[in-house]
Amino acid sequence: MEQKLVNMPKTKRGLVTLEKITQSAEIEFGTKGYYSTSINDITKKANVALGTFYIYFPDKFSLYCYLLNQYSHDIRKFIAMKTESCEGRIDTEKLGLLGFLEVIKLKPYMYNIIWESLYVDKSLFIEYYESFALKYIIRLNSGKRKNEIRDIDSTVIAYVLMGISNFIGLKYVMFEKDEDLEAIVDQVMDVLKHGIFL
Numbered sequence: 100m101e102q103k104l105v106n107m108p109k110t111k112r113g114l115v116t117l118e119k120i121t122q123s124a125e126i127e128f129g130t131k132g133y134y135s136t137s138i139n140d141i142t143k144k145a146n147v148a149l150g151t152f153y154i155y156f157p158d159k160f161s162l163y164c165y166l167l168n169q170y171s172h173d174i175r176k177f178i179a180m181k182t183e184s185c186e187g188r189i190d191t192e193k194l195g196l197l198g199f200l201e202v203i204k205l206k207p208y209m210y211n212i213i214w215e216s217l218y219v220d221k222s223l224f225i226e227y228y229e230s231f232a233l234k235y236i237i238r239l240n241s242g243k244r245k246n247e248i249r250d251i252d253s254t255v256i257a258y259v260l261m262g263i264s265n266f267i268g269l270k271y272v273m274f275e276k277d278e279d280l281e282a283i284v285d286q287v288m289d290v291l292k293h294g295i296f297l
Contacts, residue, residue: 104165106155117155119145121169124162129208133163133219160219167216167227170209175234177202188247191238192291196264197284203268204280210273232257263287 108114123145127136138159142149156162181198185191203209217224235257242248248256267287271278 104156104161104168108155116145116147116151119147120152120155121162121166125166125206125208125212128163128166128215129211132211133159133215163212163216163219164223166212167223170206170213171227171231173206174199174202175231188239188242188245189288189292191242192260193284193288196267196287197280199264200268200272200280200284203272204276207273210269228261232261235261263291 105117108117120141124136124141127140127144131140136159138152139149141159141162142152152162156165178195178198181201182191182194185194213227214224216227232254236253239248239253239256243250243253267283271280271283
């Protein structure tokens with residue numbers, strides 16, 4: 100995802116048009132999948148001319164990569180805002196998980212699009228999670244230096260916590276939409292603090 104993915108507009112009107120295209124793409128990719136969605140489908144749903152698409156994106160793949168980048172950015176930004184006043188790692192994990200669940204509740208097609216990247220281009224899928232993990236590891240290492248985390252490999256911890264977040268999100272945001280997310284997060288934190296096995 101190193102190449103330039105989007106020509107960012109310089110006007111408010113252009114930003115509105117870009118947002119219409121990306122929101123439409125999210126719905127189309129999220130419901131029909133990458134391969135069954137055409138640029139024409141996206142522009143028709145966005146109610147913009149086909150040529151308008153190419154003002155912003157060179158092709159469908161660039162738009163797809165742009166969405167993945169936006170998801171990664173939005174999740175991290177939302178979690179950072181949610182946890183900015185936290186003093187310890189446990190509170191940070193708790194509010195971070197809650198923030199993640201709230202973000203994916205707002206973006207119902209996020210899972211479909213991120214996970215389909217494994218089949219669109221496996222390197223996108225790997226990069227998405229590896230880049231997320233690398234930033235997570237930095238924060239975990241900071242927690243280790245403060246003696247808030249046991250001396251376990253930070254990569255293992257990052258992927259354990261990311262795995263928990265991903266599958267709790269699947270169960271309690273995608274599969275069951277009316278759950279009390281705070282109560283679910285409290286139970287997850289109980290597992291993290293006290294373990295599972297007797």
